[in-house]
Amino acid sequence: MCGMDNIPIDYELEDEVWEEELQDSQQTAFLGSIVRQNETEQEAQATLEELGRLADTAGIMVLGAYSQKRNQPERATFFGRGWLDEIATKMQQAQADVLIVNEELTPMQGRNIEKEFDIRVIDRTEVILSIFHNHARTREARLQVKLAELEYQLPRLRRLWDHFDKERGSARVSGGAASRGMGEKQIEIDRRLIRQNIRKIKDALETVTKQKHTQRKMRDSALKICLVGYTNAGKSTLFNLLTDAEVLVEDKLFATLDSTSRQLKLSTGEPVVISDTVGFISRLPHHLVASFKATLMEVQDADLLLHLVDASDEMHDYYIAQVNEVLESIDAHEIPQILVFNKCDLLHEDFIVLLKRRYPDCVLVSAREDIGVLDLLEQVEKELLDARKITIKLGFDQGSLRSKLHEIATIHSEDYSEDGVEVKLTISARDLHLVSDYIVHNSKD
Secondary structure, eight states, X not given: OOOSTTSOOOOOOOOOHHHHHHHHTOOEEEEEEEEOTTSOHHHHHHHHHHHHHHHHHTTOEEEEEEEEEOSSOBTTTBSOHHHHHHHHHHHHHHTOOEEEXXXXXXXXXXXXXXXXXXXXXXEHHHHHHHHHHHHOOSHHHHHHHHHHHHHHHGGGHHHHHHHHHHHHHHHOSSOXXXXXXXXXXXXXXXXXXXXXXXXXXXXXXXXXXHHHHHHHHHSOOOEEEEEEEBTTSSHHHHHHHHHOOOOOOOSSTTSOOSOEEEEEOOTTOOOEEEEEOOOBOTTOOHHHHHHTHHHHHHHHTOSEEEEEEETTSTTHHHHHHHHHHHHHHTTOTTSXXXXXXXXXXXXXXXXXXXXXXXSTTOEEOBTTTTBSHHHHHHHHHIIIIITTEEEEEEOTTOXXXXXXXXXXXXXXXXXXXXXXXXXXXXXXXXXXXXXXGGEEEETTO
């Protein structure tokens, strides 16, 4: 994917104090999570371990992890007050800097926990934003991260200024009233500035989206494949193997943040573009997904998704469901997909038999050991090309449909006759219904 440095954007990106605070001062942490009645112990443990990996990626050392069983979070403090009392004591004994909560806290919950129990608290979203901030490389990704940061920050300004006033209060020799209320005035100023910046960034990203749409129309009508999957499933390793690219491969969550596209050579010679995308994760905040609309266009515009799964992870069924939930949230769940189980070299033969029995259409590969890739490419060609190369006959009064087909399909030829236009094309399965009544020949027959 092209960099965004040539896009005329007048918004200057600057680091915020609140971002640096997470990276520099919170070095040790306790993790806190609620286990609901409908959650299995395995699922609860998996999300807590995942939070630990997020903390590690953000440069935070985890000193302990604790859960509380309850059906719903406490409205005022998320956890029960007795539980928080115990955690605050343990944090003080361990000299932990911060409590990281495994969900997104409301601004009120964050303020109440810090005020009543005298501990620093951040939530899962803030940790993810910190990681995204560090991993954003292109201007587009940095804009998307900044938008997510500002939208997260806006309702939490009061808490940020509470910290500021508290620090100033402790530094003052005498507690005069001259500076009291300073935070209140500054909150209104900050809110106005943040809203202005959000509008500027949204305008800039809208320009990015429009330019991508225009570039897509101008490009040759190559079919498009997107690699999707839970973070750390091995997407970048497989992408490098398929395209001879050199995308960063790292055993960290969200090592890939910017989507990267390359040409994929198939035996048919058909032009195909494949993109590596950001890894999905459970409990990914909806507003963060919305901020990455421009990047996720790569997924929404795909003709085929390769849903990569770490087959060696015993939680793979859960991760498959989590990825499909995200795909549904961005209206990409109806795009045809091939389920690709990676790291099959780590599996016992008996487990492979069970896996194929449960997912009969899956493909097993090892991107690291270059196993099963030819089988995958064969399945890709079957999904992309065999079922979709067709010939249709349209009347002269169907110009709007012909125009739409030039946007969504690969047009091979158009032959005009007295009674209409014969069009040979390759079209994705999701769009096949648009022309099913006009098919006169199917190339696979």
